[in-house]
Amino acid sequence: MPGITLTHLQKMKVSGEKIAMLTCYDATFAHEASHAGVDMLLIGDTLGMILQGHDSTLPVTLEDMVYHTASVKRGNAGSFIIADLSFMTYSNPEQALYSSGQLMQAGAQMVKLEGGEWLCDSVRQLTRNGVPVCAHIGLTPQSVNMFGGFKVQGRGQQQAQALIDAAIKLEAAGAAMILVEAVPSSVGKALSESVTVPVIGIGAGVDTDGQVLVLHDMLGLSQGGKVPKFVRNFMVGQESIQAALKSYVAAVKEGSFPASEHAYAEQV
Numbered sequence: 001m002p003g004i005t006l007t008h009l010q011k012m013k014v015s016g017e018k019i020a021m022l023t024c025y026d027a028t029f030a031h032e033a034s035h036a037g038v039d040m041l042l043i044g045d046t047l048g049m050i051l052q053g054h055d056s057t058l059p060v061t062l063e064d065m066v067y068h069t070a071s072v073k074r075g076n077a078g079s080f081i082i083a084d085l086s087f088m089t090y091s092n093p094e095q096a097l098y099s100s101g102q103l104m105q106a107g108a109q110m111v112k113l114e115g116g117e118w119l120c121d122s123v124r125q126l127t128r129n130g131v132p133v134c135a136h137i138g139l140t141p142q143s144v145n146m147f148g149g150f151k152v153q154g155r156g157q158q159q160a161q162a163l164i165d166a167a168i169k170l171e172a173a174g175a176a177m178i179l180v181e182a183v184p185s186s187v188g189k190a191l192s193e194s195v196t197v198p199v200i201g202i203g204a205g206v207d208t209d210g211q212v213l214v215l216h217d218m219l220g221l222s223q224g225g226k227v228p229k230f231v232r233n234f235m236v237g238q239e240s241i242q243a244a245l246k247s248y249v250a251a252v253k254e255g256s257f258p259a260s261e262h263a264y265a266e267q268v
């Protein structure tokens with residue numbers, strides 16, 4: 001079955017068709033999600049929390065990411081596969097290139113890294129070597145110890161502009177996608193209008209070019225913990241996981257998810 005490519009995703013941005021993305025860590029869910037029409041599967045380093053029970057993404061190793069990427073690849077039926085570069089596996093362009101090579105050989109079609117314009121050299125190096133890059137900006141969970149917690153980013157004119165400037169520089173360096181986490185909806189919208197590559201949001205309002213959620217969160221599996229404001233439990237009212245996944249895709253495509261209750265306002 002011919003799969004979704006970067007070209008398709010770029011065309012979706014231009015035509016205004018919303019891109020539906022979910023995290024995925026294994027073959028069974030890759031099979032379910034790809035058959036439900038999820039456009040992109042992200043092997044997120046959230047697997048550190050979701051699968052391994054850690055309280056952050058920092059303990060996740062490159063080997064962990066390679067293992068889960070290979071598992072997703074085997075179950076996938078045509079979705080576009082993105083894998084996260086985990087903490088301390090892309091500290092300079094050479095290390096980024098080595099780590100990304102491992103993920104691409106395991107089945108990734110794009111890698112995602114967290115941070116701003118200081119990553120431009122690595123983005124250029126990867127792109128030159130045939131590795132498409134998604135730059136994750138806004139709330140970047142690998143920097144939780146710098147932020148002093150999981151906090152909304154991009155509030156206020158200056159911070160919002162800094163994110164937009166970073167996205168423009170990352171695109172110029174070759175980034176083929178931007179992912180933005182936990183920012184006011186106005187910032188998600190401005191970002192999508194400021195770059196020509198697709199902007200995927202999580203907690204960034206309805207106006208980004210696409211949406212992503214953590215799979216287990218949207219299936220209502222929270223280990224008894226608190227889920228972020230931007231999550232909807234798509235199992236509610238559904239009789240199967242397949243139906244819940246399909247209803248997520250439909251809600252993203254028609255723009256009914258995220259709704260206003262999932263959004264962050266400009267002021268606290």
Ligand code: KIV
Pocket residue numbers: 023042043044045046047084136179181202212213214
């Ligand atoms: O690791 C992850 O799951 C992510 C998403 C939350 C975007 O980076």
Ligand code: NA
Pocket residue numbers: 044045046057084
């Ligand atoms: Na991640």
